[in-house]
Structures are given as structure tokens and as C-alpha cells.
Amino acid sequence: xxxxxxxxxxxxxxxxxIQQNKVRGKASRVAFETPQGDFFHFRAPTSGCDLNxxxxxxxxxxxxxxxxxxGVINETYFKSIKDENxxxxxxxxxxxxxxNGFKFLEKVEGCFALAIFDPKGNIYLIKNTFPLYNxxxxxxxxxxxxSELLEDGNLLNWTRDKLEMKLNLKDSPFxx
Numbered sequence: 001x002x003x004x005x006x007x008x009x010x011x012x013x014x015x016x017x018i019q020q021n022k023v024r025g026k027a028s029r030v031a032f033e034t035p036q037g038d039f040f041h042f043r044a045p046t047s048g049c050d051l052n053x054x055x056x057x058x059x060x061x062x063x064x065x066x067x068x069x070x071g072v073i074n075e076t077y078f079k080s081i082k083d084e085n086x087x088x089x090x091x092x093x094x095x096x097x098x099x100n101g102f103k104f105l106e107k108v109e110g111c112f113a114l115a116i117f118d119p120k121g122n123i124y125l126i127k128n129t130f131p132l133y134n135x136x137x138x139x140x141x142x143x144x145x146x147s148e149l150l151e152d153g154n155l156l157n158w159t160r161d162k163l164e165m166k167l168n169l170k171d172s173p174f175x176x
Contacts, residue, residue: 002070003042003141011137020142041068060091064119067094071112102167123158
């Protein structure tokens with residue numbers, strides 16, 4: 001199972017939280033920076049993804065948008081937008097959001113925890129079943145001191161100071 005971690009600019013975290021997430025994805029760790037903070041994806045070799053295929057590397061990108069995440073989705077719906085160059089099921093979520101907006105998430109059947117980056121620099125968090133913890137300055141796949149588990153189905157804008165509700169998808173038939 002993969003792990004994700006995001007840290008807002010100017011916030012220091014210890015190696016312990018990185019190590020806790022690393023246990024979730026020993027295969028690789030990808031770090032990247034944005035003006036808002038530093039982000040990590042700890043990738044495990046799951047769901048048929050080729051760890052050596054750079055088109056499947058995180059962050060996943062499409063038309064200026066980005067995504068890091070952990071998830072397993074039902075690919076039945078996604079066969080219609082399948083990309084021959086990418087076998088990562090979360091790539092289909094990103095592509096669907098870019099083409100159809102965040103309401104597209106109502107069609108996603110599966111378990112996931114995602115951080116989504118738009119071209120304007122906004123960062124959005126959403127989860128369904130898989131863990132995602134936050135304390136306002138750090139989000140992580142593993143629980144850490146002072147963190148709270150995010151609620152399933154809430155698309156949240158991770159602003160400089162707080163989490164703001166963007167969209168409530170709790171009535172989606174696919175969210176558990």
C-alpha cells in the first residue's frame with residue numbers, strides 16, 4: 001500500500017513521520033516542491049503499475065494538474081478513458097477531474113486517499129476508506145501527533161491556514 005505526505009512551506013517534520021510513511025511504500029519515494037509545500041509519495045508495487053515507467057511516476061500529471069495518492073478503483077467505468085501509455089488507475093481519476101470537474105469523483109468506485117493540485121496552485125484533499133490524516137500544516141497516510149482523520153467524501157481545499165470545504169460527495173453511491 002502506498003503512502004502520501006504533504007508538508008506546508010516553513011514547517012519542519014522529523015524523519016520519524018517520513019519513515020512511518022516509507023513503510024507503506026518501500027519501492028520508491030518521490031519528493032517534489034510547490035510554492036505551498038513539499039510533497040512525498042511512497043510507492044509500493046501494486047495494481048500492475050510499472051515502477052520503472054516514468055509516465056506512471058508520481059506526481060501523476062495531466063494538462064497542468066497533478067495528483068499523488070493511494071488507491072484501488074473499479075476500472076470498469078474507466079476503460080472508456082484508458083490511456084495506452086499509463087496503467088495507473090489513479091491517473092484516470094486525474095484525467096476525469098480535468099475533463100469533467102470535481103463532480104467526476106461521484107463516479108469513482110473504490111478506496112483512495114488523494115492530494116490533487118490544480119494549475120493555479122490550489123491543493124485539494126479527499127479520501128474514501130483509505131486513511132488520510134491532517135493537522136492543518138501536514139497531511140499523511142499515517143496517524144501522527146496532533147492529527148485527525150479526514151472524513152470520507154469531503155473534497156477539501158488545503159489553504160495556507162485551514163481546510164475549506166469545496167464539495168461534499170457523501171451522497172455518492174460509490175462512497176462507502
